[in-house]
Amino acid sequence: MTAAIVLSNVVKSYDGGRQAAVDGLSLVVERGRIVTLLGPSGCGKTTTLRLIAGFERPDAGSVRLGPRTVADEGTWVPAESRGVGMVFQEHALFPHLSVARNVAFNLKGARARTKTAEMLDLVGLSDLADRMPHQLSGGQQQRVALARALAHDPVVVLLDEPFSSLDADLRAQMRTEVRRILKDAGATAVLVSHDQRDALAISDTIVVMRDGTIEQAGPPREIYQFPHTRFVAEFVGTSNVLSGTISGSGSSVETPVGTIPCMHTHGLLDHTEVLVSIRPDSFEIDETGALEGTVVSAVYAGTSTDVTMRVTDAAGAPVDLLVHAHPERELVIGQRIRARVLPDFVAVIEE
Amino acid sequence: MSAPVLYVGIRALSEPAARWALLFDERLARLLWNTTALAAAVGVVAGALGVSLAWLVNRTDLPGRRTLRWLLALPFAIPPYVGAMAYVIVFGPRGWVSRAWGSTPIDMYSFAGVAFVLSVFTFPYIYLVVGSAFGRLSRSHEDAARSLGLGRWAILRRITIPMLRPAIGAGLVLVVLYVLSDFGAVALLRYSTFTTAIYYQMGGFDTGAAAILSTVLIGVTLLVLGAESLSRRRSRFYEGTGASGSSRRVELGWARWPAVAYVCTVFAVSALVPLAVLGYWAWQGVFLTGLDARFPEFALNTLQAAGIAATAAMVLAVPVVYLRSRHPSRPSWAIERLALSGYALPGVIVALGVIFFSLRLAPAIYGTMLMVATAYIIRFLPQALQSAAASLASVSPRIDEAARVAGLSPVAVMGRVISRLIMPGVLAGGALVFVSAAKELPATLLLRPAGFDTLSVRVWVEASEGAYHLAAPPALVMVLLSLVPLKLMLDRFKEPS
Numbered sequence: 080m081t082a083a084i085v086l087s088n089v090v091k092s093y094d095g096g097r098q099a100a101v102d103g104l105s106l107v108v109e110r111g112r113i114v115t116l117l118g119p120s121g122c123g124k125t126t127t128l129r130l131i132a133g134f135e136r137p138d139a140g141s142v143r144l145g146p147r148t149v150a151d152e153g154t155w156v157p158a159e160s161r162g163v164g165m166v167f168q169e170h171a172l173f174p175h176l177s178v179a180r181n182v183a184f185n186l187k188g189a190r191a192r193t194k195t196a197e198m199l200d201l202v203g204l205s206d207l208a209d210r211m212p213h214q215l216s217g218g219q220q221q222r223v224a225l226a227r228a229l230a231h232d233p234v235v236v237l238l239d240e241p242f243s244s245l246d247a248d249l250r251a252q253m254r255t256e257v258r259r260i261l262k263d264a265g266a267t268a269v270l271v272s273h274d275q276r277d278a279l280a281i282s283d284t285i286v287v288m289r290d291g292t293i294e295q296a297g298p299p300r301e302i303y304q305f306p307h308t309r310f311v312a313e314f315v316g317t318s319n320v321l322s323g324t325i326s327g328s329g330s331s332v333e334t335p336v337g338t339i340p341c342m343h344t345h346g347l348l349d350h351t352e353v354l355v356s357i358r359p360d361s362f363e364i365d366e367t368g369a370l371e372g373t374v375v376s377a378v379y380a381g382t383s384t385d386v387t388m389r390v391t392d393a394a395g396a397p398v399d400l401l402v403h404a405h406p407e408r409e410l411v412i413g414q415r416i417r418a419r420v421l422p423d424f425v426a427v428i429e430e
Numbered sequence: 431m432s433a434p435v436l437y438v439g440i441r442a443l444s445e446p447a448a449r450w451a452l453l454f455d456e457r458l459a460r461l462l463w464n465t466t467a468l469a470a471a472v473g474v475v476a477g478a479l480g481v482s483l484a485w486l487v488n489r490t491d492l493p494g495r496r497t498l499r500w501l502l503a504l505p506f507a508i509p510p511y512v513g514a515m516a517y518v519i520v521f522g523p524r525g526w527v528s529r530a531w532g533s534t535p536i537d538m539y540s541f542a543g544v545a546f547v548l549s550v551f552t553f554p555y556i557y558l559v560v561g562s563a564f565g566r567l568s569r570s571h572e573d574a575a576r577s578l579g580l581g582r583w584a585i586l587r588r589i590t591i592p593m594l595r596p597a598i599g600a601g602l603v604l605v606v607l608y609v610l611s612d613f614g615a616v617a618l619l620r621y622s623t624f625t626t627a628i629y630y631q632m633g634g635f636d637t638g639a640a641a642i643l644s645t646v647l648i649g650v651t652l653l654v655l656g657a658e659s660l661s662r663r664r665s666r667f668y669e670g671t672g673a674s675g676s677s678r679r680v681e682l683g684w685a686r687w688p689a690v691a692y693v694c695t696v697f698a699v700s701a702l703v704p705l706a707v708l709g710y711w712a713w714q715g716v717f718l719t720g721l722d723a724r725f726p727e728f729a730l731n732t733l734q735a736a737g738i739a740a741t742a743a744m745v746l747a748v749p750v751v752y753l754r755s756r757h758p759s760r761p762s763w764a765i766e767r768l769a770l771s772g773y774a775l776p777g778v779i780v781a782l783g784v785i786f787f788s789l790r791l792a793p794a795i796y797g798t799m800l801m802v803a804t805a806y807i808i809r810f811l812p813q814a815l816q817s818a819a820a821s822l823a824s825v826s827p828r829i830d831e832a833a834r835v836a837g838l839s840p841v842a843v844m845g846r847v848i849s850r851l852i853m854p855g856v857l858a859g860g861a862l863v864f865v866s867a868a869k870e871l872p873a874t875l876l877l878r879p880a881g882f883d884t885l886s887v888r889v890w891v892e893a894s895e896g897a898y899h900l901a902a903p904p905a906l907v908m909v910l911l912s913l914v915p916l917k918l919m920l921d922r923f924k925e926p927s
Binding site for chain 1: 568570571573574575576577578579580581589592593595
């Protein structure tokens with residue numbers, strides 16, 4: 080595979096430059112992939128997107144799109160000459176142009192006609208070509224915005240918080256739909272999101288960002304199951320983080336609440352002091368489990384029951400663990416339960 | 431509210447057809463041409479000035495743009511008839527320039543002269559409306575166009591200007607309505623439009639002809655209003671959402687100094703020169719020849735008539751606005767539409783209507799100062815309504831419901847709760863009405879009882895006779911009063927960021 084985007088040691092700071100918005104970021108996006116920059120507000124994800132688009136110029140480092148360097152110390156290609164497509168948070172459809180003319184915007188001649196028809200077909204809006212943007216629903220507006228971005232055969236499509244202006248129902252539907260359209264078009268896409276569900280559902284690769292740098296990058300499953308750091312463990316989903324030492328030749332972690340089986344110990348030697356992240360989904364409530372504790376709270380959430388289970392550690396201090404129990408199980412506060420830990424969602428992490 | 435105006439129409443329709451035909455042959459075509467040509471010329475010039483200045487100040491790196499932003503709104507405070515007087519002093523046949531060089535670059539008593547004066551003093555309408563629209567534009571539309579391969583100038587031409595079209599349209603409508611209704615500047619510069627023709631017909635007591643001319647002018651005004659409501663309906667979809675403000679200002683480069691020169695020239699012509707002329711003559715008037723001994727009486731008359739109008743407008747505005755907002759129904763909508771129509775009505779027509787109306791139905795007020803006040807209320811109530819409505823928009827209907835639940839009747843809710851909450855808006859509206867009424871010219875001239883001279887009447891009379899040392903002091907008072915609505919306008923169109 081060839082790289083569609085290469086960012087090398089990119090630095091960008093705003094006014095005064097006390098705090099860099101993007102701080103020495105390097106990232107390679109391969110052609111045809113959907114990559115999500117995920118992180119809390121202020122982590123630099125939007126700045127990264129605008130650096131790729133050419134709306135911002137990096138203070139240092141370089142940006143390459145396909146074979147072409149578009150920004151480094153001596154080079155600057157502005158947004159209008161980069162051939163990137165962009166989908167904005169509020170869609171930014173031109174209100175004075177019809178759907179078809181939005182999609183055909185800045186395309187010339189016969190190509191405008193064929194490309195518009197092709198794109199509207201791709202997003203399933205051929206019937207609405209003559210509508211004005213204000214006559215469309217939110218989901219339809221988003222499809223038009225996507226069609227407009229794709230019509231120029233962009234090197235990469237950039238999507239800035241594409242789902243944040245949609246209702247919950249529509250949002251779930253558009254995640255699937257946008258992924259299908261991008262894949263059908265064979266497009267390379269970079270999204271920005273602060274919503275882990277968007278990121279997990281749509282991405283080939285998730286890049287978790289924090290303070291202008293990459294915290295962890297990988298496929299959604301890997302990010303969720305085996306976070307590298309406490310930040311990733313707690314930002315993407317929820318997790319129980321305990322301190323302990325490696326044991327069992329790297330197959331488990333000794334913690335104050337007991338031995339936790341763990342496949343993801345990064346080859347560390349026994350007796351190394353580490354933190355371990357245990358997802359609430361990793362627990363199984365079972366009479367024969369090694370962990371024993373009391374139900375402190377139980378919240379029925381439909382797909383699971385979110386239980387806080389209080390166990391006593393080796394020193395006699397109480398430790399609260401968040402456990403997702405099967406929703407069929409009825410639990411009462413004060414009830415004594417036992418649970419075991421499955422290794423599927425356990426990972427050794429860094430602080 | 432609209433009864434006086436309906437009377438004008440009825441009166442016109444009851445005139446024999448022969449009179450209509452005669453007027454058509456003699457005057458109407460000429461007047462229609464004069465009026466529409468003037469409106470078109472002023473619209474084009476004021477539009478070009480307003481849009482270009484709004485763009486330079488809001489979207490470029492023009493040096494000094496922060497100061498220039500509000501300086502350019504200053505001509506808004508100069509009533510066009512005062513501006514016309516100032517330019518007669520400068521460019522008139524016996525004016526400064528003519529005396530110094532023996533010739534003038536522009537004949538003030540011509541189409542070009544009238545168009546020049548009206549353009550220079552009405553462009554702030556467009557400048558303010560378009561400037562505020564620039565602030566509301568979402569930057570993502572321009573970013574989107576850039577990512578689709580457009581350069582800066584192409585974005586300005588293909589995205590920014592088309593998206594501003596509704597705002598430009600709204601500003602143009604204000605300017606055109608102003609030109610249709612202006613009497614003072616047009617008459618001072620001895621041009622002839624519908625308003626001056628109606629005025630002189632009434633002066634000759636030919637009320638039938640005046641009614642016919644008025645009806646035609648109302649028709650023209652309604653056409654313009656129709657265009658306005660169309661553009662307003664479309665503009666809703668142009669309001670940007672999301673990140674507003676511009677990502678970057680356009681760098682003018684070498685063009686910045688010509689741009690500064692252009693902006694400063696417009697400021698000089700539209701504010702500096704007229705204010706300097708007024709200041710000079712007011713100085714002459716007050717310190718060399720002495721102020722007119724009756725000046726306090728004129729001021730008191732103005733205070734009285736405009737004060738009554740402002741008070742009445744505030745009292746009327748609260749229930750009208752409240753009914754419209756809380757009980758939107760056809761009648762309440764109709765009430766507001768009717769009241770708003772007064773906005774666009776030229777003072778001469780309102781005066782004519784008030785005369786017909788009071789002769790038939792309220793003979794007691796005929797020939798009293800109350801006729802003047804009534805005309806002011808009809809013309810300027812919309813300003814009080816708009817101001818109160820803006821204030822009420824921020825009061826949640828839940829407040830009413832809370833008061834009702836606490837045991838207040840709907841009338842008590844309005845009187846004791848809502849009216850207090852929207853008092854700032856109502857007072858601001860009252861101030862607007864007061865200033866507009868104080869500046870009003872044609873209705874005052876036509877309706878005043880004998881000997882009832884207001885400041886605006888004195889400006890007009892003395893300026894017509896070339897007694898500038900007597901005209902300038904009251905004119906300066908008009909300008910100072912007009913700073914109040916200017917301040918309110920600027921607050922409303924404040925830079926969003």
